[in-house]
Amino acid sequence: MPCLRHLKLLALWLLRAIGLFRLGRWLTRDGLMILGWHGVSQEDEHTRFSSLYISPETFQRRLAYLQKHFQIIDLDEALKQSRDGKFKPHQLVLTFDDGYFNFYSHAAPILKQYQMPATVYLVSGHMENQQPFYPLFVRDVVALSSVETCPLFFQDDQAEASLTTKTSKKQFLRKTLDHVESLPWEGDSKLQFCQELAKVLKVDGDELLEKRFWHSMNREEAKELAEQGFLLQVHTHRHRNVVDHAEEVEEEAKTCRELLEAATGKPARHFCYPTGKWQQSAWTDLRRAGMQTAVTTMLGPNFPQTSPLCWRRQLDGEDRTQLEFEFELSNLRWLFHALLHPSRWYQPSEKLTTYKLQPLKY
Missing domain, CATH: 1.10.533 (Death Domain, Fas)
Structure with missing residues (x-):
């Protein structure tokens, strides 16, 4: 492990030891947290795609920590609390992007052990054609x-x-x-x-x-998960982001919603921005397609004043240590940024390009 990484982890350990992680969670206790993954490994995918995938063992450690410090709710409940004008303390939503088969085979059984709800954002075209990503x-x-x-x-x-x-x-x-x-x-x-x-x-x-490492779950698997209480929601039909394909936003979201609702028999009204790119100009088309919430990849908590169409979300993977994971959920980094940029307290920045070209994550 590089020297700088050692120093970073030492600094985080000290912050946790003196109670700052706990303080950060308390200061942001009235903000809704949303956590996201892409997949739980069937075998060793997390060794090759550590920022996207997580091992079952690490996933269970994450859930054990969340069970201790947060109340896990689903997106329907989060939307209700947002409309009521107040989030209950320490609320957190679990999400999974793309709808990979491994959610059905590996993630869902673990979540059921912990009795935790979760939302899966599916790309309906892959669900239908059963070709890999x-x-x-x-x-x-x-x-x-x-x-x-x-x-x-x-x-x-x-x-x-x-x-x-x-x-x-x-x-x-x-x-x-x-x-x-x-x-x-x-x-x-x-x-x-x-x-x-x-x-x-x-x-x-x-x-x-x-x-099926890189395949979506199929219609029957999606229906089975919906019957178990998981939310199967909208990630467009062909994984088209709303910035580079602005003219297709409504059609992509609507097609995905209709196919998911036909497969599961349940409403699909929650949206996830493909590749994390988002802009406020897409909201009109998303609303016309029936979307009521949309998650970004901007970091930090969400408040009733935050539009549900740009909710912040923290992504996780095997590349993060448990210590780094706990640090991100403490919101200390976000608090520092928000104090320097008060205008971003409730509303995150638009993401118009890649993180390499636009490194701001709040």
């Missing part, structure tokens, strides 16, 4: 491959790409992902390309597909 499938194939060179078989010149360094792998991955993105959503062209890529990189792509 290609960006993650491609990343996994490249990560698992041990070959040193690969022909760019999808380009006219079919030049050889080196895969011997992190930089060269990243360049190859960028070209590959750009090509996948250029292929039509409809049909099997994306799937065929990914199967060919796995073959060239000498990775068992069929095994990845069979294990």
Whole structure:
């Protein structure tokens, strides 16, 4: 572990030891907290995608901590409290993005052990076509491959790409992902390309597909979860963000809502901004599509004065230690930012591009 990371963890340990984590939670006790994950590993996905995935063991540690310090509610209850003008102390909502099969197979059973409700935001197109989320499938194939060179078989010149360094792998991955993105959503062209890529990189792509690491749950699984009390909610039909695809917001949200409601028999009125990008100009279209709440990836608590269409949310993954996880939920970092920028106390900043280009997270 790098020296700076050691120093950071030491500083956090000291803050917790002198009671500042507890103080931060108390100061923000009347703000609604929303916590999000992408998936709970079926096997070892968290070792390759540590910012997105979490191991079942770490997930259980997180829930044990939350059970001790928060009251876990669902989004319907959170919306009711928001409309009533006051959140009860220490309220927290659990969410999962994309609707991966692993929520059905691994996360839901653990949540039921703790008797905790959760919301799953599904991409209805993947639920319907049962093809994998290609960006993650491609990343996994490249990560698992041990070959040193690969022909760019999808380009006219079919030049050889080196895969011997992190930089060269990243360049190859960028070209590959750009090509996948250029292929039509409809049909099997994306799937065929990914199967060919796995073959060239000498990775068992069929095994990845069979294990459904990167697949959405299907309609029957979504219905079963809804019957168990989980909320299955809207993440658009094709995972289109509302900034780069502003003209499609209403249709994407409406299509997803209708397909989810047909599959589950339950209302779908909660929205999650794909890729975390959001802007207030999308609210009119979201309301027309029937959305009543929407979660961002901006950090911090939410208050009755915060619009439910831009609720803040903390994302978690295996890359965070338990100490860092507890620090984020203390809201100390957010409190410091909010004191310096009072205008952001209730309303988070819009996110119009990637975190690399727009590092502000509040």
